[in-house]
Amino acid sequence: MTSSESPEFVGPPVPPDLESAAPPPVEPTVVAAGHLHPGVLFLRLLDGLRNAILPLAVALVAQQSWLMWFVLVMFVYGMAYWLARYMTFRYVLTEDELITTEGILHRQERRIPVDRIQDLNFESSLLRRMTGLVVVSVETASGKGAEASLDSLGRYEAEQLREVLLALRRRSGQVQVDAPPPEEIPIFSTSAIELTVLGLTNNRVGAIIVGLFAIFEFADELGFGGVVFGTGSDLVQRLGTLSPPVLVVILAAGLFLFLLAGWLLSIAASFVMFHDFRLTQRDDVILRRFGLITTRSQSLPKRRIQRVLLEASLLRRLLGMVVVRADSAGSGMDAKEELRSGRDIIAPVTQRPVGEAIVPWLLPDLYVQDLDFQRVSPKVVGRIFAEGLLLTTLVVTFGWLAIGPIALVALILVPIAWMFGFLAYHNLGYRELEDYFALRWGILGRYRAFVPLHKVQAAQLDAGPVDRLFGLASLVVYVAGGSPTRLSYLPRREAERLKSAIAARAAESRFVW
Amino acid sequence: MFEQETQPELGDEPVAAVPPGHPEVERLDPRVVPYWLISNFVSMLFLAGIGAGVFLAFREELLGDWFWAFLAGSVLFSVWLLWSVVEPSLAYRRWRFTIDEELMLMRFGIIFHAEKAIPISRMQHVDLTRGPIERLFGLATLVVFTAGTEAASFRLPGVAVGRAHELRDQILIARGDDVI
Numbered sequence: 009m010t011s012s013e014s015p016e017f018v019g020p021p022v023p024p025d026l027e028s029a030a031p032p033p034v035e036p037t038v039v040a041a042g043h044l045h046p047g048v049l050f051l052r053l054l055d056g057l058r059n060a061i062l063p064l065a066v067a068l069v070a071q072q073s074w075l076m077w078f079v080l081v082m083f084v085y086g087m088a089y090w091l092a093r094y095m096t097f098r099y100v101l102t103e104d105e106l107i108t109t110e111g112i113l114h115r116q117e118r119r120i121p122v123d124r125i126q127d128l129n130f131e132s133s134l135l136r137r138m139t140g141l142v143v144v145s146v147e148t149a150s151g152k153g154a155e156a157s158l159d160s161l162g163r164y165e166a167e168q169l170r171e172v173l174l175a176l177r178r179r180s181g182q183v184q185v186d187a188p189p190p191e192e193i194p195i196f197s198t199s200a201i202e203l204t205v206l207g208l209t210n211n212r213v214g215a216i217i218v219g220l221f222a223i224f225e226f227a228d229e230l231g232f233g234g235v236v237f238g239t240g241s242d243l244v245q246r247l248g249t250l251s252p253p254v255l256v257v258i259l260a261a262g263l264f265l266f267l268l269a270g271w272l273l274s275i276a277a278s279f280v281m282f283h284d285f286r287l288t289q290r291d292d293v294i295l296r297r298f299g300l301i302t303t304r305s306q307s308l309p310k311r312r313i314q315r316v317l318l319e320a321s322l323l324r325r326l327l328g329m330v331v332v333r334a335d336s337a338g339s340g341m342d343a344k345e346e347l348r349s350g351r352d353i354i355a356p357v358t359q360r361p362v363g364e365a366i367v368p369w370l371l372p373d374l375y376v377q378d379l380d381f382q383r384v385s386p387k388v389v390g391r392i393f394a395e396g397l398l399l400t401t402l403v404v405t406f407g408w409l410a411i412g413p414i415a416l417v418a419l420i421l422v423p424i425a426w427m428f429g430f431l432a433y434h435n436l437g438y439r440e441l442e443d444y445f446a447l448r449w450g451i452l453g454r455y456r457a458f459v460p461l462h463k464v465q466a467a468q469l470d471a472g473p474v475d476r477l478f479g480l481a482s483l484v485v486y487v488a489g490g491s492p493t494r495l496s497y498l499p500r501r502e503a504e505r506l507k508s509a510i511a512a513r514a515a516e517s518r519f520v521w
Numbered sequence: 522m523f524e525q526e527t528q529p530e531l532g533d534e535p536v537a538a539v540p541p542g543h544p545e546v547e548r549l550d551p552r553v554v555p556y557w558l559i560s561n562f563v564s565m566l567f568l569a570g571i572g573a574g575v576f577l578a579f580r581e582e583l584l585g586d587w588f589w590a591f592l593a594g595s596v597l598f599s600v601w602l603l604w605s606v607v608e609p610s611l612a613y614r615r616w617r618f619t620i621d622e623e624l625m626l627m628r629f630g631i632i633f634h635a636e637k638a639i640p641i642s643r644m645q646h647v648d649l650t651r652g653p654i655e656r657l658f659g660l661a662t663l664v665v666f667t668a669g670t671e672a673a674s675f676r677l678p679g680v681a682v683g684r685a686h687e688l689r690d691q692i693l694i695a696r697g698d699d700v701i
Contacts, residue, residue: 465667488668511638515623
């Protein structure tokens with residue numbers, strides 16, 4: 009059943025004159041080349057020392073000389089390894105490829121076609137900035153994060169490399185070579201007020217709890233645990249003797265302080281992350297620069313943008329603010345990593361009209377200011393209400409069995425379910441535009457997504473049992489970046505039509521990364 | 522619940538994407554039913570092993586104070602067993618697919634319906650995978666990869682090997698070779 013029926017196994021016919029038709033091998037022109045910056049050795053030394061210091065301390069305390077030797081050998085080995093890597097690492101940029109080579113025993117050569125390079129991102133931590141270094145990561149659309157990382161180059165050298173690369177890409181993009189270097193057009197920058205709002209509306213209560221817990225642990229470790237705990241239980245005892253109104257005031261004050269600490273922490277965090285956020289455009293590339301301690305500089309070619317999101321969580325919606333995000337092909341990090349590096353953030357937070365005005369910069373000819381959305385079926389309310397009822401019944405039944413009639417408190421879920429259904433119906437919407445598909449959803453917050461139809465990878469319809477009871481279905485649109493976009497609670501017929509229309513529209517065009 | 526007979530065929534719908542005279546809507550190879558039965562059986566065996574292990578470890582409690590848990594477990598297991606016997610043939614009756622010049626369409630799911638439409642021009646590469654049990658039945662699974670980070674692959678299970686090769690070549694020809 010294998011080789012006997014193998015006509016299918018034969019690949020596409022090879023033109024017989026392929027050998028002769030191939031152009032003679034030309035030595036490619038080297039545009040730029042270099043080594044890593046020697047300052048990186050200093051950083052590695054610091055790293056090595058930092059890693060060695062704890063085991064060394066342990067060895068000294070425990071009076072174990074073999075452990076000291078072990079630490080020393082590991083340290084020397086680590087340094088030798090980094091020195092060898094430093095000595096052998098070399099990068100060469102030709103007109104077509106970026107080639108990196110490294111290794112002594114195991115030589116590794118990596119070639120990345122210039123056309124495939126999606127991003128040249130700079131990142132420099134505080135220490136690197138003090139020594140004038142940046143980590144340059146080369147990102148392609150392979151979907152696995154950075155393809156190659158040059159750790160580290162001097163800032164000037166890195167800037168030069170990016171210039172050259174951009175020039176090369178312009179040439180391959182059929183732009184006149186003689187054209188003057190394009191100007192950098194500012195699109196957006198954050199104000200201190202916006203960063204403050206970002207911090208205020210971030211939910212960082214979890215961080216405070218962890219912080220308090222850490223402080224307590226730390227105190228415990230240093231032997232103050234008893235004291236802290238003692239005052240704690242003391243406090244509880246004293247609180248018990250107070251009259252209820254005073255108790256309420258004290259608790260409220262505590263809660264307020266707790267929230268205040270969280271907010272301050274959160275505001276500080278947003279300033280550290282997004283300090284001096286500037287969004288500019290040069291050519292067809294969107295550039296982002298931001299960061300206080302670790303500065304980041306990222307480029308995002310417009311044509312790689314797979315989806316643009318305008319997100320307003322409840323608090324931000326009430327303040328009339330939105331977050332603008334753009335998913336690009338191959339941003340294959342997990343959500344946490346993405347959040348940490350701000351990889352997909354276009355505007356950390358801004359007023360809604362400003363956010364809406366940014367969209368046409370990212371997706372050409374898409375103006376979303378007064379875009380009307382088409383409502384989905386009003387059956388949504390019943391559908392969500394039914395789900396809520398089901399949940400309530402389960403909770404009440406099991407609650408009754410476990411803790412008795414007090415479980416009837418869960419009936420409060422019934423009006424909440426109805427309200428959620430109502431709110432969801434009012435937020436759900438979609439709009440078919442000529443080149444884009446726009447979706448809107450949310451219950452308390454409001455989220456909008458804009459997907460270029462020629463970037464769609466696949467369209468899908470899902471209908472669970474409850475959905476089918478109500479004649480509803482969800483539409484899922486896949487693009488090459490970010491998680492799939494889902495629009496729930498469409499009428500089934502409408503979902504089927506949209507699925508087919510979107511897929512057909514996508515099939516018309518060839519996909520370009 | 523199983524309205525596959527009343528569901529209109531894939532081709533009958535107002536599908537703008539499918540031009541008139543497009544290839545016929547296909548079903549899976551009927552051999553997929555025994556294949557699914559066997560693979561379900563294998564996973565049931567695994568589950569039964571775990572169940573037996575738990576039972577042996579906590580026999581006293583399960584037959585004593587925790588009898589309700591034992592009861593619930595057995596009921597759950599029987600329902601699951603029944604389902605895994607019935608599911609393959611139901612799934613087979615629901616499955617439809619078609620591949621034309623532009624789109625690959627799939628429709629399946631017994632309780633949770635799903636309909637997928639994947640433009641041929643978006644496919645990055647096409648794989649044929651064959652597990653040991655599949656080989657026993659002369660079946661193959663066609664796996665189609667599109668660009669993307671999450672859930673970027675789509676599977677068409679239970680196709681006869683020869684047909685799977687045909688479909689793959691059909692896709693490769695329809696796609697052309699100008700995909701990155």
